[in-house]
Amino acid sequence: MRALDRKLYRTLWQIKGQVFAVAVVVACGVAVFIMALTALRALQDSRDAFYDAGRFADVFAHLKRAPDAVARRIAEIPGVQVAETRILADAALDVPGLEEPAIGRMVSLPPAGRPILNEVIVRRGRLPAAGSGDEVAVAEAFARAHAFSIGDRVSAILNGRKRTLTVVGIVLSPEYVYSVAPGMLMPDDRRFGVLWMDEKALAAAFDLDGAFNDILLRLRRDAAAAEVIARLDQIIEPFGGRGAYARKDQISHALLTGELDQLRALSRMIPPVFLGIAAFLLYVMVSRLVTVERQQIGLLKACGYRNGAIATHYLELTLAVLLVGIAGGIAGGLWLGRELTEIYGRFYHFPALYYRPVPWVIATASAIAVMAGAAAALAATARVARLPPATAMQPAAPPVYNDILPGLLGRLTQPSRIVIRNILRWPLRSSLTTLGIALAVATIVSSSFGFDAVERMIQISFFTAQRFDVMLTYVEPKTGAVANEVARLPGVQAVEPFRAVAVRLRHGHRAELSQITGLREDGALRRIVTADFRAVPPPRHGLLVSPKLAENLGVVPGDDVSVEIMEGRRRTLSLPIAGVVEEYLGTPAYMEIEALGRAIGEPGQVSGSFLRIDPLAEPALFARLKEIPNVATVAVKAATVRSFRDTMAESMSIMLTFYIAFGGVIGLGVLYNSARIALSERARELATLRVLGFTRFEVSYILLGELALLTIAALPLGCVLGYGWAWGIVQAFESDMFVIPLVIERATYGTAIATVLAAAVLAGFLVRRNVDRLDMVGVLKTME
């Protein structure tokens, strides 16, 4: 072994604490990068494999009723490779063990058994037999939530008639990878399930013999999707077409895509912070080493070592640190990636998850880490080359201080002056240390605020806007008399009707599928609420729209939009935009219920009712609701909120734990390294103070007081950076489905500050042990 290499190993061993701290920060950056991108790849691979195997459709459309003959015309649209019709309807389910009715999405299976498009994959049992009237295959998520086995029975109200269905199979479908009830964004596997049934049986139940109400298209590779959709809309319009849409707007696909985009954004936002901080720590560490070893460097030069050889020595040292970090990061990243993929597997239902290490991801992560570290080391060793051998052999001159704040320091004790002057003496290093600590705070704030945002969404959506307990939808729009019937059900304290109409809104060349909800002007159970918790009455003239809808249509209040009603008499009207209301979920539009009824030519019709109920009467009410033929779906708000919270808690708390740990690691890395370096630079000074009779505590104050001050300065800065970062995340994650409110609660800042303070205390404790071991006798005899 060369002598220089031996020196390398010994130096590494000597500063192993710092090596470890930097390596951990590097490892975190590498790990997050690998975790996010390998999980992304695994989900993409799993999705693509499932979509391929299940021949997932490219275009989707729902309509009221069309005779089978129409299917041929659809198949003849240029660009269509396969067209498949089916029956799709929602039904109220009575599941044993569930008090309230669940929503069942009934999907027909062709007589041949397997559908051509959106094929289901049988996990257990079999598909319903052709001609069987009461056999169903159940989506795995719903089956798992209720622990169904083959042979179990479920009651369903199909088009007003109660049927008992037997589970013969448990299946997965590419259409319901992410399985959410209509109008929801979060899965609730207990209360929403997809059931596949024989087409003939379903057609008979829904009076659709020789007809269909749903269509799937597979397009040729060269097909223009927009043109196909336009032609399809033309064909199905007379049959109550609800507007065709492409795969990108299919809810399961869209939410899965949103998740993948977030993973990609994660891989771009978090690792640079870690690697930036690692680079800074390496720079300080190597600079310090070069300073300490300047006499050795001078000696090496005097002996004839070239600048390059000496710089290489320090580069190798940096590389060794990086390698430790990268190795840890790869191992950690692959482990975390696998864990994360499995967590996703609980929400996204794939037949198989294809997790594997992705070589280019590992190589890229390593390369980025090496580049960041090497740049830092090169900058630090540049000074080596500038040292002439003779100067290098001299001890460094004492650093020059200036009395920067003569007046301001007047009242401070000498130890406090030492602290302040040291901070000001190296302003760049002090600022970078502060920035590093601030980034630790910001990492936690910006990753935890999602909880606050979700809580705000829950508060606004579920408590301020939705003040009902139960929402019913009817099989078909009914007259207001139905509401009176509902009011007589047990435990119902108040009833308010609503009208929901599927529409296509157009403004200029932009079009958007949406739904207008008609609400009572004096409604108390369902209100339209702005982001500042203000209730806004539904307008009699014109529409109140969400910001996302206004943005997608390019409209501002006062603009007229063309409204195509996609049901009933299919009128097209022109309505002004009355206002924009700050809502986070979806792209809703609102109007006063009677004005809406008149506008669409169906006055007095209601789609459903909001109920306020007596909690004690819940069981009796639910039991009755399961029997009422006109009720299509029943949504119980409390259950929805609970499920929403559970889902969020499960998916977010794991990630949150990671980020709080990451923030702590950054804080600890920066603080421990700064403290160790300060200690090595000032060991002599501190030992002198000990000799002069200063206690360990007083000496620690001088060393750690500097870091404490920088930490205190970093905390507010970190909160501000965290807020800005959260703002960036809100922008990056905004999708067609929802807007994330930028809300950060004090407790979130508190958690971030507490975590970083704990890291600071730990760093202080680790270094304090070294203060206790200062060699008082040694420093007196030697010049540094």
Next chain:
Amino acid sequence: MSAETVLPREPVFVARGLTKVYRTGETEVHALRGVDLDLAPGEMVLLLGPSGSGKSTLLNILGGLDRPTSGTVSFRGTDTTALPDAALTEFRRRHVGFVFQFYNLIPSLTAVENVALVTEIADSPMKPAEALALVGLGDRLNHFPAQLSGGEQQRVAVARAVAKRPEILLCDEPTGALDSRTGVVVLEAIEAANRELGATTVVITHNSVIAGMADRVLAFRDGHVVEERRNAARRPPAELSW
């Protein structure tokens, strides 16, 4: 200090049978091999000897920086070798002033602040400016160490040591890093402190020329006191030169 009036001629320090063995791996180094020593109040004692003879080890033990392997040191009746670390720190803080070969000033503090560093934690100190005036630096109060010459830095160190009015002043090679003329100025400062404050003073040197300024000279070799000599009269440092 009040203790002086109570016990005027009792020795300040009584050391008996001091040995110090450093173990580095397999080898043992005997730095002190049984030293007995009494130091009277206000006395100035010079420890003379080649490097490695054990004089610094003795000084460190007296100053409470190090502990002997065996033997006792009694400071005004208290056995300092039995004191815990915190009490030793307190001992240094209250009673001992140190001057080192390499000054050991805090680079981020000015001359007056370096002195204030010690007076702030002392019981009845003099004013920092007063201490600096004593060593002839009354006009350089607000200079940082980097702006002072070596001799000036060492005089700041002397001022820092005497400002708390210590009972014991321990100087380890105070002129070792200085030229003759500058060294004399520093010795004058030490001598003035000893004379005016009555601090028991121990000065380490390997420069025998300095011996004349002390009350008593102890010559060290191989961990023993090999010779003890009393000067009938102390010579002022200004008469010394090397």
